[in-house]
Amino acid sequence: MTKNTRTPGHSPKLTKLHKLSVAGVATLGAATLAFSLAPSHTQTTTSDAAISAAPVAFSQQPIKNVQASVTDQQAGASLKTQAIEAKKKSADAAAKKAADNVRKVQAASRSVQRPAIETVAMKTVAMKTYATKTYAAKTAATKTYANNLDGWIRQSLDIMKRRGIPGSYNGLHRNIMRESSGNPMAINGWDINAINGIPSKGLLQVIQPTFNAYHVPGTSWNIYDPVANITAAANYAADKYGSMDNVNSAY
Structure with a gap:
């Protein structure tokens, strides 16, 4: 039998080559473990893009809502303006109609009053003429010659x-x-x-x-x-x- 040359309690001494080999295997294993635990390159890129895009999408939504609100307000203001204009036109038309009715009533009143006024005037003239003639007759009758x-x-x-x-x-x-x-x-x-x-x-x-x-x-x-x-x-x-x-x- 060959003789056991290893001394109990001591490990054989590693050579420099052995140390390098062990370090390389350790390194390779660590790398393999890290690769298996980390997501693929494509997934990482997508997640980064989503993360970076999320705040942009969040910041744009309020802007759209504000623009819509302003547009709604402008539309409401336009409708109110149109309603006011319509009321004004209606009021103007009513005022014009009322004025026309007043003029018609005044014209009708004048047409009714004119004959009466003319009749009164004619009667007045006739009365004055009669009075003049009567006065002349009385004057002539009382006049002495x-x-x-x-x-x-x-x-x-x-x-x-x-x-x-x-x-x-x-x-x-x-x-x-x-x-x-x-x-x-x-x-x-x-x-x-x-x-x-x-x-x-x-x-x-x-x-x-x-x-x-x-x-x-x-x-x-x-x-x-x-x-x-x-x-x-x-x-x-x-x-x-x-x-x-x-x-x-x-x-």
């Missing part, structure tokens, strides 16, 4: 004016002087009228039938009355010749 040819002519002219009978002072005076020389009791007893039994009488030498036909109301029916005679003769001359002013001879 001289009891002579001048006074008779002037009184006749006032009556003629109220009755619308034309004639002038000069026209009357001229014909009176030719016919009777101003004598109210003058009578013609020699002309054709006298021969026929109806002699001419008075200031303007009027026959009785003519006096009766052209007698002017308000004057005497006595053919010798100076004012009645002049006025009746002037009325006859106006009918036959247009006015006593147009008479220059026997008429």
Whole structure:
């Protein structure tokens, strides 16, 4: 038998080569263990990307919500503005319609009131005219005239004016002087009228039938009355010749 050269309690001495081999095996094992425990390269990259992207996604969400909120607010404001504009247009239309109705009512009122106003105005004018004529008549009635040819002519002219009978002072005076020389009791007893039994009488030498036909109301029916005679003769001359002013001879 061979002899055991190992001494109990001591391990054989490792050579330098053995030490290197052991270190290499240890290193390789550690590396293998680390590789088996660590995730693959692709998974690590994905996880890193997810981790790095997560905060970005988290930070973008509130921004989107804020933008949506602003957009909603703008849309709401736009709707409110449109509603206000619509109310304003409706109010303007209602105001315009009300104004038109007021104008129509005023126009209708004027159209109703105008005839009444015109009627009142016409009545007022008529009353004033009547009052004027009445006053003139009363004035003429109370007016005094001289009891002579001048006074008779002037009184006749006032009556003629109220009755619308034309004639002038000069026209009357001229014909009176030719016919009777101003004598109210003058009578013609020699002309054709006298021969026929109806002699001419008075200031303007009027026959009785003519006096009766052209007698002017308000004057005497006595053919010798100076004012009645002049006025009746002037009325006859106006009918036959247009006015006593147009008479220059026997008429």
